[in-house]
Amino acid sequence: MRLSLKVSGLAVAFGLPCALLLALAIARGRFPGRSVLNAAAHLPMVLPPVVTGWLLLIVFGRYGVIGSWLDTLFGVRLVFTTAGAVLACTVMVFPLMMRTMRLSLEAIDPALDAAARSLGAGRLDRFATVTLPLAGPGVLVAAIVGFAASLGEFGAVITFAANIPGRTQTLPLAIYAALQSPGGEATAARLSLVSIMLAACALLLSEVIAKRLQAGVGRR
């Protein structure tokens, strides 16, 4: 349970800034390969999670392209570790977070950017004072939804990081393990209840924020 929260928290912490950058690039940028990038970022959402996990194994595994490099340079191994579980979760919820933020970024009138420019605001200044505050609720919703989805991540985690109690055994994996062992139904039910509550809370929270957004906190 605590491990689950930690894995999800880290997944959001690492994934959100990257997802925001990519969302910005896709929402605002005009560059070749924009739609290819967009499609690639969305792949984990439509691929079977097992396939994503397996691809992660190929790339980040001990003999994988990046995995072997990480191993020799830093002695970091991702497979079968908590970090690996975090990576798997990050990749899986990345498209969800990016999509949420892209939609809220696209809802911002780009003309406001021109107005801020004419008033003397540079690029970073405009991002910090206009774009980010207006996309703020969207970013928050993305974080919550990403966190909740990450709590439920199963296929990619079990494929890439395996099911090791205390290291990679997140909530759904623990439920799965409990169901596999004789007499584990009570444990499974208990864990499921926790899982349901966490998910419900997260969805409720994101709904409240979305409502406030629609109510026009700062919309014209």
Place this chain on the structure above:
Amino acid sequence: MSDADDGLTVAFRHRLGETVFDIAFAAPPHGLVALFGPSGSGKTTAALVAAGLLRPDEGRVVVRGTVLTDTARAIFVPPERRRVGIVFQDSRLFPHMRVEANLRYGARRNPPGPVRFGEVVSLLGLSLLLSRRPHTLSGGERQRVAIGRALLAQPRALVLDEPLASLDSARKAEILPYLERLKAAMALPILYISHDLPEVVRLADTLALIEAGRVVACGPLETIAARADLPLAARDDAGAVLESVIVAHHPARGLSEIQAGGRRLLLPTVDRLSGSRLRVRIPAREVALATERPGPMSVHNILPGTVGTIAQDLQRPAALVEVRFDGSGLIARVTPDAVASLDLGPGRPVFALVKSVAIEPIG
């Protein structure tokens, strides 16, 4: 046009799709230059070029001696550093900030200048709006805030791109006096984009007529409005504009007397002090012509002048006749038959007859 120009100089060529814009005009340091023309003629493109939000294929923008764009010398000052304020048709206030934060946005990002916060707030009547959110403001209020926000960034020049186009006529009437006060109070060149003739006639000092990506004519409003050969004269509401001074009131007769271009004119009493300036408009269809001074009649104003250009009105079977007098003039819309029977031609002395009730005081 040279760098010595201490007002606002904009000259550019730019291609957008099939359309080529080739536009050049200049504004004096303290006046308002209006770009007037139909939509799609390139007015907004000119505004964007002036503000640096569009980089023209070729061109120069000089504001008070500072070169902001010069493609020949590869100079292009980005908009955030050129200090040219721009107000758009949609006010573009920051929705997440209150009015006061909006107003102060540019102030914090530019060197201090002569424009004071309190002064702008009172000039534009914003004191009761400061703690409001933009979405609670009316269209006219939003535009006033947007103008204030642009002014407080201490601009070297102000660009107003159709600031009243999205407002109904009541809101327009409400905001026009603010613009007039602004013009008088602020010592900076203002570029005003509009397709609304009454607005332009009321505000402009210099008028640039734009059609299909070109400047058809550019000069003082009085001069441009008095020309018969421009598309302005073919409009149904065409008419000359005179800058006059009120010289006397005749309360017993219900008339005021003004002086313009060395001529005195009478019009129904205007509620202004003697000695104050008054801009008046004289519609071309209200001006009659005579070759001899007529005898007693109801028309108060009989103005001697000489015929200038005579142009055919392309919209209707009529002729447009310029009547010139010292440094100013009128246009008369008459029938081609009248032109023929009076044997009117350039240089011929003529009397322009204007009913006093036909003279429209503006602002």
